[in-house]
Amino acid sequence: MTAIDIKRNDQRQRFEAVVDNQLCVLEYTIDGKTISMNHVRVPEAVGGRGIAGEITRHALDWARSNDLRVVPNCPYVAGWIERHPEYADLI
Template sequence: MEYELIDNKEAKQYELIVGGKKPRIEYIAVKDKIYLTHTEVPRELEGKGIASKIVLMVLQDIKSRNLTLIPMCPFVAMYIKRHPEWRELVLKGINIV
């Protein structure tokens, strides 16, 4: 299945359209930093890897835009802990445990 990531700047969230549903990651962007604050996947899509997919796509976008990440969302922090290759994006001094 192919996914398209949408950066809905007006709503301050990244979105995927999956089967008419809209999983999202909410954020706060300040200069060259981005705070990922909340990940939400509609109940109908839970357990299908959608949350991990949207986190991966958002991290790829953050890297391509050369932003510094502050992961406030527990799911995003857990994803980075499991995939340490993404720690390079995280603001120095923030420990992910």
């Protein structure tokens, strides 16, 4: 997969990537030193390309670099962390 450009949108509290004119997001909320990752959405038109995983990895890397604890409210994020134990220390 070609690298995608993921940006953090503080105002809307989400990480965003536009792929083939489709907006893909990971929505979050921050409370103190905790980031709750609440929902990942990738439109069906661009699904199956690993986009959700890339956005999740990007968000977790950002959380780590900002010393935030992660609450994986989204089942996709929770499952992704289970499959990538190198991120388990964030929860």
